[in-house]
Amino acid sequence: MRKTKLVAISTLALLSLMTSCSNEKKISNDGNEDLSSFHPDSLAQHIKDLSSDEFQGRKPFTEGETKTIKYLESHFTSLGLEPGNGVSYFQEVPMVRITTAAEKEMVVKSNSGTMNLKGFEDYVIWTDKTDSNISLKDVEVVFAGYGVVAPEYHWDDYEGLDVKGKVVLVLVNDPGFNAGDAGLFKGKTMTYYGRWTYKFEEAARQGAIGCLIIHETNAASYGFQVVQNNWNASRLRLDDRNSKKKEPHCNVIGWVSNAAAKKLLNAAGVSHDVITRADKPGFRGQSLGLKISTSMRVKAEYNVSNNVIAKITGSKKPDEVIIYTAHWDHLGIGKPDAKGDSIYNGALDNASATAGLLELAKAFKRAKHKPERTIIFLAVTAEEQGLWGSAYYAKNPIYPLKKTLANINMDGLNNYGKTHDIIVVGQGQSELEDYLERELTKVNRVITYETRPEAGSYYRSDHFNFAKVGVPALYTSSGIEVLGEDDDYGKKIKEQYNTRDYHRPSDEFNSNWRLDGAIDDLQLLYKVGQRLAVAKKWPVWKPGSEFKAIRDESLH
């Protein structure tokens, strides 16, 4: 009985292995014919259109949005794709713009007396709340180390601390970064726990009413002046008035400068080495015995933007989906540059990958074999102001996350020619990297990795919102080993873009762009998706990924 059963199972396994092999073989042969759908001219035309002055820099809520989303809808329609949201190609994303006007000072009371910290110079605060007035009155301050609760690293900075109704003071990045210990968290590589957004979220979950992060240039990867740009600025977030699961928000969030943090520790009579001790396992935070007071006025304006979504229904497993994403939005019309140009065209960022999404849609639609699983093309809004379009989708998924195999995100394509490599952002996160590597090897190309993983780039584009809800997510960046050019050419071109054009009116389309490398990269991402569409096993997060537990929990 037992034996027969075993034989039966192995025959079955063999059969299914055979079918999967033959499917995979079919893909690798015919798949290459499908690649001819990709063309640099059509890619260029879409980039040119989307980044033209007529689209006004594609800012959410503007005429530029209306033009952009209509453009995408009409192209998805003419390519023969189905609408991705019932009968509609749109998913409305309700948002609120919060503008704060903070009081100029913060009063700090301690046993040794009273002192004032100066807004902008010593600290920058804002709020995610929409109440018209926010005030802190003699609120206790607690130092909570890194403000991290990370079960997979056996780390809980809030253990034994009472922070309800208090303000927590926390360090930027994670313990591994400062300890320089590769065995602690991910060493120099920033984990999700190092991100400032995480610290605010965790503090609110712990019941704190305020969270202030101590700035440190190396650990943050940018100077305090970048933080200061946020002083009394306005920012977007999702409008959660109608959502069932409301996330808690602190009343006051923000940063204090390193110098101001030292003033706070001095006032509390606490030695500065509390900061270096915080990266030692077993460290416990403490109340600083300080009481702070300050206030701010708040203006909340509600508005609705749109994600654009289209699909190709799978032939065998239509309820299982693979989602390609690219953000369609950019910065709109703003401060003019030296030439008087005020339109932030965002040609590379991110008309290029939005155009890439249309090329991918065309290739999947024209493919000889219909994908077995459903392929979704999702152009998300409001990336530039906080990854909100993708955050909304992840909270309000049109296709269940449990049935979503993977997200493949693109933000900025290669415009400088064919490369030997492609950069994977977030080394070792998921098996999607192995899928990519397999396809790269076939075309004699290689993976390289981001040079500054401590900057936490994996947590800075739309795929991150999929990762946060457990969906394995792949994010690549253009390679730097440019064929036929000097070794440092690719790096130079990238640096030049970052210093000269990134988030400036000069990020414009140019007919000299060399898009053959972008076509190579799109074809690779296409082949990864094609492979996922027939894969026997779903891709998983690798051990050590901070998203593995979330996925395991959501699938069981």
Ligand SMILES: [Zn+2]
């Ligand atoms: Zn972008």
